[in-house]
Structures are given as C-alpha cells and as structure tokens.
Amino acid sequence: MSRLTVIAGPTAVGKGTVVQYMLSHFENVHLSISATTRAPRPGEVDGRDYFFVTADEFDAMIASGEMLEFAVVHGVNKYGTPKTPVLEALARGEHVILEIDIQGARQVKKVMPEALLVFIKPPSWEELVRRLGARGTESEIEQQARLKTARIELESASEFDAVVVNEDIAKCAHDVLDLIQA
Numbered sequence: 234m235s236r237l238t239v240i241a242g243p244t245a246v247g248k249g250t251v252v253q254y255m256l257s258h259f260e261n262v263h264l265s266i267s268a269t270t271r272a273p274r275p276g277e278v279d280g281r282d283y284f285f286v287t288a289d290e291f292d293a294m295i296a297s298g299e300m301l302e303f304a305v306v307h308g309v310n311k312y313g314t315p316k317t318p319v320l321e322a323l324a325r326g327e328h329v330i331l332e333i334d335i336q337g338a339r340q341v342k343k344v345m346p347e348a349l350l351v352f353i354k355p356p357s358w359e360e361l362v363r364r365l366g367a368r369g370t371e372s373e374i375e376q377q378a379r380l381k382t383a384r385i386e387l388e389s390a391s392e393f394d395a396v397v398v399n400e401d402i403a404k405c406a407h408d409v410l411d412l413i414q415a
C-alpha cells in the first residue's frame with residue numbers, strides 16, 4: 234500500500250542523508266521535490282534538489298492551488314510542496330516522502346490525516362551544533378538563525394506519529410521504512 238510520509242526534524246540532523254539512503258536502498262520510494270525561493274547552493278541542481286523559483290512564481294503556484302503545503306522557513310525564504318507529482322506517485326503505488334519543516338508537516342496532517350509524520354532527532358543538542366558547523370554551508374549568522382528554529386522544532390517532536398534518533402544513517406533509514414510498512 235502506498236503511503237505519504239513526512240520527514241521533519243531540525244537543521245543539520247541528517248534528514249537529507251537519511252532520505253538519500255532510502256532512495257538508493259529501498260524500492261518504491263519517491264521523494265517529493267519542493268519549490269523554494271531560496272538561491273541554489275553550489276552544486277544544487279534545479280529540478281533535482283529543488284525547483285528554484287522567484288517569489289512571484291511561488292505565489293502563482295499558491296494561487297492556482299498547486300501547493301499541498303508551504304511555509305516561510307528560518308524567517309526568510311518560502312518553501313512548498315507541489316501537489317500534482319505527489320498525487321501521481323501515490324496513484325502509482327509509491328511511498329512518497331516529503332522532507333519539509335514542522336509548519337508544513339502540520340498542514341499536511343490537516344489535509345491528509347492518513348499521512349505518517351516522522352520526526353528525526355539528533356543524539357544530542359551538542360551533536361546537532363557540531364553537524365551544522367561541520368556542514369559549513371551557512372554563515373555564522375545563518376547558523377544562529379537555524380539553531381534558534383531548531384530549538385523550537387525539537388519541542389514539537391511530540392506532535393509527530395513517531396520519533397527516530399539519527400545516530401547512524403542506515404539504522405535510522407531502516408527504522409523509518411519499518412514505520413512506513415507497519
């Protein structure tokens with residue numbers, strides 16, 4: 234049975250790596266590609282990592298009803314899930330994964346209550362700070378903004394259907410798959 238699963242969790246917790254592991258190791262898993270108004274990072278490809286759009290293009294997608302959910306993340310850029318590819322993948326019988334923030338997760342639960350909401354947690358706060366610094370893709374100011382959001386997000390873990398600790402990528406990915414198939 235196909236299932237819509239939301240994977241959320243604080244910045245730098247390793248959500249992206251866990252999801253990539255699932256895509257390359259498990260069958261029948263489809264990752265939804267979000268639209269964002271954020272600029273691409275070095276190495277990011279339009280249509281693969283995100284659909285990079287202008288603020289006007291983003292607003293047009295909202296107006297046409299094409300966003301399953303959307304949110305302003307870290308107080309700056311808009312991010313949203315285009316609806317059509319999600320519905321098409323579910324209709325093909327695939328497990329669809331949305332890697333989105335907590336505000337988006339709440340919206341999805343409202344419009345699709347059958348969705349499974351999984352929160353990925355770091356082994357500790359110190360480890361999260363270390364992972365964010367080690368990634369080195371954000372300036373010091375951006376890191377502080379992300380950590381501020383992360384503190385608030387960690388408090389919302391109890392709203393999710395399940396919480397999985399990302400100590401080890403393969404183990405975390407298998408734990409999520411078990412939840413999807415349960």
Ligand code: 5GP
Pocket residue numbers: 241242243244267268271302303304306312313314332333334335336337338
């Ligand atoms: P980043 O800028 O690091 O790629 O992503 C920042 C945050 O935006 C991440 O926490 C990610 O979960 C969230 N995000 C990415 N795509 C979406 C989306 O389509 N909707 C929502 N609500 N959040 C998203």
